[in-house]
Amino acid sequence: MFNYNKDFKWKKYLKRGCIGLVCVFLLLFASFENTKRVDNAKAMTDFSSKVVNIGGYNITLQGNYNVSVWRSGNTVYCKTHVYVAAPNGAWSAMGAQVSTNKGSASKTFVGDGSAAPKAGSGDVQFSFTDAGKGTVSGTIYAGFMPNLNGSQALSATFSVPYPSSESDTLIYDTNGGSGGPDSQSVNGNATISSTKPTRAGYDFLYWASTRTWANEAKTVKINHSTIDRAFFHSIGNNTYEIMVHTNGNIGSVNVPIWTADGDQSDLVWHPLGSGSWTRDGQYYNWGAQVTHVGDLAGTQLWVHIYAYPSSGGHVAVEYGGIPQIFYPGGSYKHVSGSGKSTTIYAVWSAPHKYKVTYNGNGGLYNGSSTWSNTATYDENYTTYSNNNFFVRTGYTFVGWNTKADGTGKDWTGWINKPWRWSYDYDVTLYAQWRPITYTVTYNGNGADRGKTTSSEHTYDSAKNLPSNGYEKDGHAFLGWSTSPNGGVQYGNKASVVNLTATNGATVTLYAQWKQLGYEINYDGNGATGGSTSTQYAPFNQTTALNKNGYYKKGYKFKEWNTKTNGSGESYKDQQSISVDSNKTVTKQ
Known part of the structure; x- marks a missing residue:
């Protein structure tokens, strides 16, 4: 997009509409041809070169340029642009004027008549009104003050037919949106319509002469040692913030802007001020806010950047094109008047970003019940x-849903x-769990003997164990345990829940038995001290009675008897x- 032409030749200037300081004084101005609109304006025939002597300097005048003609209501406007450059020491008072057979002519002077050389530009414009018939004719003069129509001036005659009144059509292209204004x-x-289009996932910014502006609010690098970067940003209806960074001892910076598809009749040189700004993370030492309304709406503007070193001369680079920007309710300047259709396009913000929250719905990820990331509208997501993500004990992840109970939109697919x-x-x-x-x-x-049939269980759902079907001789069934000698954990037909958290696992419960038998209790029968603990003896097994632990003062233990008076079994x-x-009972 950026071309720095090290050999700025006159042919290049004419093509792009830029001109710089040269070793002679050059003046460009226009003759008026029979034309009704800017997009087919014709270039005038070259003036013959004229050499004049100003202040001891032999100066060559020459001209070759275009003119724009447009109407607004019953008024017709004709305009050209004058460029002035002078060598060091040359007298620089320069101007142009128009003499016509109808209408009023405006006169713009370029240069201030001082001894200091000046470079500048200005519009030469006149307007006229009538019933829409006939022509306007006259002479345009350009030369040195004060004798603008004297021997030291160039001149050209013109004759322009009065343009007919034809309405154009302004078309609003919503550029992917909807609800925009009618043509x-x-x-x-x-006036630009106040109706704003809408577009899901985007914000409407403005209307522009192109669908997008790639350089909006961005630093643009320029491969030149003096002018190395620039920054353009739209801040209002046809108003732009322009920032330029230069290196070396620069005295001034100017930015010429004109309608790219026109004839440069709307070219304006915008001076930048020196200072210190930061934009897009970059430092800039020249800047300004400028308003530029092109003669032909719906067409991009063309931009160059000129830097003038304090030592003299200039450096020029081509920045490229920027669109004309229109805000709802803003002004729209159109110069066709020929039943032409012009389209301006809605420009949208960057796509919105949206938060996507994953809720564990009973599960945890790194100790948290939620985790989130970002989705961008119109981009892949x-x-x-749930790999290495949320974990819920006793459950298997089966998908995602927009409602916790699974009645919303299923996102599993x-x-x-x-x-x-x-x-x-x-x-x-x-998260949806099973x-x-x-x-x-x-x-x-x-x-x-006997059997107990296996049972099927679901996590978090209580269920009764089946009735024990096993038998063991001489033993009573007590319950179940997860290990053979673990002691009773679950009784017969007990309600159980969550015996394991592993899907498809098998849990084994072992029957717990108590051997049947009898209990032997020992009574001291008048003993004055001691004790003998109660004893449990299984049936049909030889059991030694406990050793007596009682004593009675003045007595010696004799035996045990089933009766206190000794008349029972001893x-x-x-x-x-x-x-x-x-x-x-069998004694051994």
């Missing part, structure tokens, strides 16, 4: 899977699949006995 008829100047985000709001996705299932099997743990201390299930 409007334009005859001369107009990938819905997360988008997991790990990029898709273009089209929601203009934040989204919360809730409880694990497991099997409980039952081990008789030494049973002599047993020696620590005698071995066995008892059957009928409680028949």
Whole structure:
């Protein structure tokens, strides 16, 4: 986009509409041809060169340029632009004027008549009104003050037919949006509609002569040692902030702007002021806010940058094109008047960003119940899977849903699949879980007979164990345990829940038994001290009675007896006995 032409030749200037200081005084101005609109204005025939002597300097005058003609209502305007440059020491008072057979002529002087050389530019414009018939003719003069129409001036005659009154059409292209204003008829100047289009996921910024502006609020690098970067930014209706950074001892910076597709009749040199600014993270030492309304709306503007070193001369670079910007309610200047259609385009902000929140819905990720990231409108987004993500004990992840209870929109099908985000709001996705299932099997743990059928269980759902079906001789069933000798954990037909958190696992419960038998209680029968602990003896097993632990003053222990007076069954201390299930005692 940026061309720095080290050999700034006159042919290049004519093509792009820029001119710089040269070793002779050059004046460009226009002759008026029969034309009704700016887009087909004709270049005048070259003036013959004329050499004049000003202040001891032989100066060559020459001219070759275009003129624009437009109408607004019943007024017709004709305008050209004058460029002035002078060598060091040359007298620089320069001007141009128009003499016409109708209408009023404006006169612009370029240069201030001082001894200091000046470079500048200015409009030469006149207007006239009538009933829409006939022509306007006259002479345009350009030369040195004060004798603008004297021997030291160039002149050219013109004759321009009065342009007919034809309305143009202004078309609003919403550029991907909707609800924009209808096309409007334009005859001369107009006001931009206050209706703003809308577009899901974007903000409307303004209307422009192009669909997008790639250089909006961005630093642009320029490959030149004196002018190395520039910054353009739209801040209002046809108003721009311009920043330029230069190196070396620079006395002034000017930025010429004109309609790219026109004839430079609207070219204006915008001076920048020196200072210190930071834009887009870059430092700039020249800047200004400028307003430039091109003669032909809907067409981009062309920009050059000129830096004038304090030592003399100039450096010029071509910045390139920028669009004309129009804000709702702002002014629109149109110069066609020929039934032409012009389109301006809605320019949109960067796409909105939206927050996507993943909710564990009972699960946790790194100790938190939520995690979020960002989705950009119209850009690809990938819905997360749950690998190394949320964990919920006893449950298996099955997908995402926009409602916690699973009655919202199911997003499971988008997991790990990029898709273009089209929601203009934040989204919360809730993890959907399925409880694990497991099997409980039952081990008789030494049973002599019987069976207990395995059962199926679901996490977080209580369920009763089946009734024990095992039998073991001489033993009573107490309950179940997760280990053979673990002690009773669950009773017969007990309600259980969450015996494991592993999906598809098998849990084994072992029967817990108590051997059947009898209890032997020992009574001191008048003893004055001591004790003998109660004893449990299994049926049909030889059991030694406990050693007597009682004593009685003045007495010696004799034996145990089933009656206090000794008339019952007697047993020696620590005698071995066995008892059957009928409680028949056999002494050993």
